[in-house]
Ligand code: HEM
């Protein structure tokens with residue numbers, strides 16, 4: 001039978017044709033021309049990129065100034081969020097089950113050990129990079145006005161980063177974590193006023209059954225309630241709080257006039273350019 | 280569709296408000312006061328349309344700017360005398376009275392009701408009320424949130440239990456209740472006593488090393504002798520002892536919530552306390 005080409009054959013559209021189509025244009029609301037305006041638009045019209053200013057001082061991207069430490073810390077937080085959510089698919093926060101789940105993740109779950117190690121290494125690293133970030137902010141004097149507010153947001157972020165580390169420590173329910181949390185929460189007994197063994201605590205009627213340690217553990221001993229509380233703080237509450245604080249932190253960096261900078265550096269190209277020659 | 284020029288034929292066109300009927304106060308008094316409410320606490324009546332509009336209402340103008348010093352300054356080299364800023368006195372002496380912000384007469388001849396402008400004092404009181412409500416709710420929520428973290432009932436091991444008869448225990452340290460009750464049962468020449476197996480540094484369980492006759496804490500290395508007296512490491516004091524007594528059938532009852540610190544180790548005696556003389 002002779003073929004009668006009545007219907008037009010389906011043809012894959014070329015990229016150039018796609019770019020003219022409605023779908024493309026609905027996603028990318030501007031052309032990607034090599035013009036300063038379009039480069040700015042690419043940043044401004046993207047919900048993720050718009051965290052960045054469209055243009056920044058050249059010095060702000062120098063690694064020997066910021067060490068990139070805040071950015072690396074944020075990146076590690078993202079890694080921890082993703083790997084943490086993955087681990088949650090296999091982990092039950094209950095006595096008797098928690099430790100077995102960790103063993104299961106490590107020895108049987110496909111890529112389980114890899115995921116767990118990624119989470120653990122990123123956690124250790126985030127503590128280190130947060131401190132280093134704070135250290136560089138101190139060294140560059142970037143805590144000074146107008147950035148003193150953001151320094152304080154940073155102090156809270158440091159606190160919550162360490163609380164994330166502390167609450168995560170108990171979750172494997174192994175000897176290391178159990179005794180670490182025993183020791184850590186026993187320190188809370190010494191809290192002034194709120195601790196059963198702290199200054200003014202006993203005088204205020206604070207006992208081991210109504211002090212701050214009790215609220216942390218959900219009881220008077222490190223047991224099932226403590227494991228569940230550590231889990232909720234670690235996987236839900238603190239990540240949300242830290243995310244909110246990071247939003248404020250990043251927003252304030254821009255409102256405070258972007259990354260603080262050293263005195264502007266002239267690169268040779270500028271110095272030998274037409275302006276420099278004229279001068 | 281309603282005629283744009285006459286949206287509501289039933290409504291009579293608003294007469295133009297008469298120009299200031301209220302006597303303007305003397306210039307020295309500055310601003311006319313907004314009408315005082317009839318009774319304190321009552322919302323004031325809507326502003327009368329007869330209120331003078333601040334800029335145009337025929338208010339006495341402040342004296343013209345003293346331009347005099349400026350003019351000679353141009354002609355003769357001026358002495359460095361402080362020049363009064365010429366712009367300052369020209370500013371209207373009256374801050375805008377919100378009550379005077381009455382609607383403009385319709386420009387295109389469209390009739391309109393005068394927009395009701397609420398008294399700022401009422402608005403402010405209303406805002407305060409809402410904010411107090413919000414603050415109250417948040418406070419209540421915070422208190423409830425805090426209290427929520429302190430459970431009423433606990434499902435924890437008993438803190439008072441029996442451990443058998445005094446004759447079950449010889450001299451030295453018995454560890455058979457270490458993992459279940461976190462205690463060591465000990466006997467010396469004075470009698471029988473029970474050490475709470477909690478390091479006085481930060482609460483780990485030390486190990487009983489029978490060959491060395493010592494308790495050593497794995498957490499930070501505190502060392503105690505066989506009666507729980509600390510002598511090395513960060514532990515600040517000897518390990519505490521539990522209350523012991525005999526029940527009717529002669530069995531030892533231990534209470535891990537009633538503790539004796541160093542200095543009180545001799546409290547008690549044959550009938551119970553920090554030790555049993557049995
Ligand atoms: C969760 C932890 C944190 C994250 C994700 C984070 C993230 C960032 C990022 C991405 C920047 C941009 C500049 C850079 O990379 O150095 C920054 C700047 C800044 N951070 Fe943090 N940070 C954290 C903790 C802290 C801490 C602990 C402090 C100090 C107590 C702090 C204080 C500041 C200040 C003052 C700036 C502005 C610095 C400047 O303008 O030069 N941050 N942060």
Ligand code: FES
Nearest residue numbers: 478480481496499
């Ligand atoms: S808890 Fe025993 S030495 Fe620190």
